[in-house]
Amino acid sequence: MCRGGELFNVLDLGMHPPSDAFLREDQLLEQEAYYPLKLISCDRCGLLQIDYIVHPEILYQRDYPYESSTTKTGREHYYSMAADIVEGFSIPKGSLSVDIGSNVGVLCAGFKKLGFKALGVDPSNTAAKKAIDNGIETIVDFFNEFTADKVLGQYGAAKVITATNVFAHIDELDSTVRGMKKLLAKDGVIAIEAPYAVDLINNLEYDTIYHEHICYLSVKPMRSYVKRFGLELFDVKKVSIHGGSLRYYIGHEGSHSLKKSIKDYISEEKKQGLYSKAKLRNFALKVEKHKMALVSLIMDLKKRGKKIVGITAPAKGNTLLNYCNLSRQYIDFLTEKTQIKIGLYSPGMHIPIYSDEHLFKKKPDYALILAWNFADEIMKNLHKFKKGGGKFIIPIPTPKII
Numbered sequence: 050m051c052r053g054g055e056l057f058n059v060l061d062l063g064m065h066p067p068s069d070a071f072l073r074e075d076q077l078l079e080q081e082a083y084y085p086l087k088l089i090s091c092d093r094c095g096l097l098q099i100d101y102i103v104h105p106e107i108l109y110q111r112d113y114p115y116e117s118s119t120t121k122t123g124r125e126h127y128y129s130m131a132a133d134i135v136e137g138f139s140i141p142k143g144s145l146s147v148d149i150g151s152n153v154g155v156l157c158a159g160f161k162k163l164g165f166k167a168l169g170v171d172p173s174n175t176a177a178k179k180a181i182d183n184g185i186e187t188i189v190d191f192f193n194e195f196t197a198d199k200v201l202g203q204y205g206a207a208k209v210i211t212a213t214n215v216f217a218h219i220d221e222l223d224s225t226v227r228g229m230k231k232l233l234a235k236d237g238v239i240a241i242e243a244p245y246a247v248d249l250i251n252n253l254e255y256d257t258i259y260h261e262h263i264c265y266l267s268v269k270p271m272r273s274y275v276k277r278f279g280l281e282l283f284d285v286k287k288v289s290i291h292g293g294s295l296r297y298y299i300g301h302e303g304s305h306s307l308k309k310s311i312k313d314y315i316s317e318e319k320k321q322g323l324y325s326k327a328k329l330r331n332f333a334l335k336v337e338k339h340k341m342a343l344v345s346l347i348m349d350l351k352k353r354g355k356k357i358v359g360i361t362a363p364a365k366g367n368t369l370l371n372y373c374n375l376s377r378q379y380i381d382f383l384t385e386k387t388q389i390k391i392g393l394y395s396p397g398m399h400i401p402i403y404s405d406e407h408l409f410k411k412k413p414d415y416a417l418i419l420a421w422n423f424a425d426e427i428m429k430n431l432h433k434f435k436k437g438g439g440k441f442i443i444p445i446p447t448p449k450i451i
C-alpha cells in the first residue's frame with residue numbers, strides 16, 4: 050500500500066493449496082498446487098500482508114464456492130449495513146449503490162429493498178448468475194478503473210460504493226481505488242468492511258490467513274493509503290461479523306467531517322502493539338502453541354476411541370486443517386449447508402464433505418466447528434446432535450469442548 054520495501058517476517062504457515070480449491074473425487078489423485086503462506090508486516094506503514102500472490106484467476110474464476118447468503122447472521126448483517134449507510138448519511142431513494150465483489154447479491158438486495166438502484170460487480174460466474182437470477186443487476190468482471198468507466202457511462206455516479214470482505218482480496222488495489230474515486234458522487238460514501246488486524250492478532254484468528262486474503266487491514270495504513278488517491282478516511286466503526294471486522298467510511302477529500310474515531314483507533318492500534326515486532330513475534334509463538342494444543346486434544350480423543358468430524362467447510366477451516374495436519378485419520382468427514390460443496394473433498398487434507406444430515410446419521414462423538422465465527426448459530430441449528438450426546442469443539446482462540 051505504501052510502496053515501502055522493508056518487510057518483516059511474522060509467521061510462516063508453510064505451503065498450502067488455495068483454501069477454496071475443493072476437489073471432485075476424480076481429482077484426488079492429481080497433483081494439487083501448493084503455494085507459500087507467510088504473514089509479513091511492512092516496516093513503514095505497518096500493513097500486515099502475505100508475501101506470495103496466487104493469480105486471481107486461479108482463486109476466483111473457477112467455481113468459487115463462497116456464498117455470502119448462506120447464514121442468517123450474514124444476511125441480517127448485510128441488510129443492517131445497507132440501512133446504517135442510508136440512514137446515517139441521509140442518502141435519497143433512487144440513488145445508485147454499487148457493491149464491489151457482490152457475490153450472490155445479498156448487500157445489493159438490502160439496498161434495493163430501501164429503494165436504491167443497486168448494482169453488483171463480481172468476477173465469479175456462478176455467484177453472479179445467482180444474483181442475476183434473484184433480480185440483482187450484476188456486471189460479471191473484476192472492478193477496476195476500466196470497469197468504473199463502464200459503470201459511470203451506463204449508470205452515472207454512485208452515491209454509495211461498498212466492498213465487504215473483498216478489499217483485502219485484491220492485488221491490483223491501486224486500480225480498484227482509482228475506479229472508486231472516479232465512480233463516487235461528490236458527496237458520496239465508500240464503505241469498506243474487512244476483518245480487523247487487531248482482532249487477528251489478539252484473538253489468534255490465524256486461520257483467517259489464506260491466499261485470498263492478501264492483506265489484513267488496520268486504520269493507520271488505510272488512512273495514508275487512500276490519501277494517495279485524493280480520498281479521505283473520515284470514520285471507522287466496529288462490526289461483529291467474521292470474528293471482528295472494521296467498517297471504513299471514505300469520501301472525497303474534505304467532503305465529510307473527520308471523526309475522532311480515526312485518531313482513537315490509530316492510538317489504540319499502537320497501544321495494542323500491532324506495529325511492534327516483539328508483539329508480532331509473540332503472536333507467532335502463540336500460533337505454534339495453539340497448533341500443539343489442538344492436535345493433542347484431537348489425538349487424545351482418538352486414543353480414547355472417539356469419532357470426530359468437522360462442521361462446515363469454510364476457506365479458513367482449510368488453513369486450520371492443513372496447518373495442523375488434521376487428515377482423514379482424525380477427521381472422518383465434514384458437513385456443510387452450502388450445496389455446492391457437498392460431494393467434494395477439502396483441499397490438502399482430502400476430507401469428504403456431506404450434508405448436515407450425515408451428522409445425525411453417523412452420530413460421531415465430537416464435531417469440530419470450523420466456521421467458529423458462526424458457532425452460536427451453528428450449535429443452535431444442530432442442537433439435535435448435542436441432544437443425542439454429541440459434543441462440539443470450538444477451535445479458536447483456545448480449543449474448547451462444549
Ligand SMILES: [Zn+2]
Pocket residue numbers: 050051052053091092093094095096
Ligand atoms: Zn507499507
